[in-house]
Amino acid sequence: MTDCVFCRIADGDLPSRTVYEDDRVLAFLDANPLAEGHTLVVPREHHEVVGEMPDETRDAVFATAGRLTSVVESAVDADATSLGMNNGRAAGQEVPHAHLHVVPRFDGDGVGPLHALEWPRPDLSDDELDAIAERISDDV
Numbered sequence: 001m002t003d004c005v006f007c008r009i010a011d012g013d014l015p016s017r018t019v020y021e022d023d024r025v026l027a028f029l030d031a032n033p034l035a036e037g038h039t040l041v042v043p044r045e046h047h048e049v050v051g052e053m054p055d056e057t058r059d060a061v062f063a064t065a066g067r068l069t070s071v072v073e074s075a076v077d078a079d080a081t082s083l084g085m086n087n088g089r090a091a092g093q094e095v096p097h098a099h100l101h102v103v104p105r106f107d108g109d110g111v112g113p114l115h116a117l118e119w120p121r122p123d124l125s126d127d128e129l130d131a132i133a134e135r136i137s138d139d140v
């Protein structure tokens with residue numbers, strides 16, 4: 001898609017600080033990083049959300065992100081990484097071409113875990129939890 005910024009990066013029409021690429025994925029530094037070394041892992045093909053990716057593409061995205069964690073940590077002397085995906089507009093996704101964030105973390109950076117987002121936590125009964133688990137396990 002020519003109006004998609006990540007398609008344009010994948011096609012070489014826009015510059016990026018690409019740190020890895022193969023037939024299925026590329027990874028490049030985020031232009032507005034949350035921390036030094038913040039890297040995005042992106043499928044070459046345009047898929048808006050992860051659920052739309054073919055298995056091989058999705059596997060390549062997650063495998064690449066996994067391999068990048070230790071490499072990125074070493075590159076910026078980080079102590080850990082947070083991996084995250086805003087998967088759909090309601091989840092805060094701004095670029096509608098699926099991508100996985102690999103964000104370096106540092107002891108004492110004060111950011112907190114992903115759980116520190118302001119979640120309106122639901123109060124669920126055991127029956128409700130059982131029903132949700134069943135709906136997921138029936139379809140996965």
Ligand code: 5GP
Pocket residue numbers: 005016017028029030031032033085086092093094095096
């Ligand atoms: P989202 O909110 O969609 O999960 O995150 C989009 C990310 O893409 C943001 O962190 C933003 O800084 C990054 N981004 C947006 N446009 C560009 C761009 O043209 N180049 C690069 N390298 N990153 C971008």
Ligand code: ZN
Pocket residue numbers: 001004005006007008045046047096097
């Ligand atoms: Zn795209």
